[in-house]
Amino acid sequence: DAGVIQSPRHEVTEMGQEVTLRCKPISGHNSLFWYRQTMMRGLELLIYFNNNVPIDDSGMPEDRFSAKMPNASFSTLKIQPSEPRDSAVYFCASSLFGEEAAGELFFGEGSRLTVL
């Protein structure tokens, strides 16, 4: 079975440019999470969706960040305009909603973003 698929794997862009990261969750999973990982701050939850509905976006750092999940098999995280401090690895993860499975997240391979 295919796991969580993220694209692009690597992105190098210049400050001020728009960045769009994409994620395809595992088929049948109904919860999707976007995390950001840096050496200093570790793995931070940005936003998560349940049945395509955003539940908690309190981790989104500022209005430059937005996320959508138009259907059960696709989500995007957009940064506009990008800044050097946005450089990080962005992970998408999915899981099955429900108490027992809720903590079992399946992560994609991540998108490494470098903003110059």
Next chain:
Amino acid sequence: QKEVEQNSGPLSVPEGAIASLNCTYSDRGSQSFFWYRQYSGKSPELIMSIYSNGDKEDGRFTAQLNKASQYVSLLIRDSQPSDSATYLCAAHTGFQKLVFGTGTRLLVSP
């Protein structure tokens, strides 16, 4: 104060020894706790979950939970060089919300 705290390490142990990784959390309402392993350049993967006080064993891994002390630990017996990775402690702090610590780097030397 971070919601989940871990010592960043590195924790160095010789092959065959027991590695002990620790984690504290601040939200007394947290009921579920998880250990993820992350190899360098890779994504995190779940290795253990624990929901009630006490110990839970799975092969060479034992997770321990003490809710009164807000303390979670992971013991790795007979450590192998292949166990060298960063271990992330995570806690449920709300509806479906999983918060991670910054991780402890473990180095197992042959």
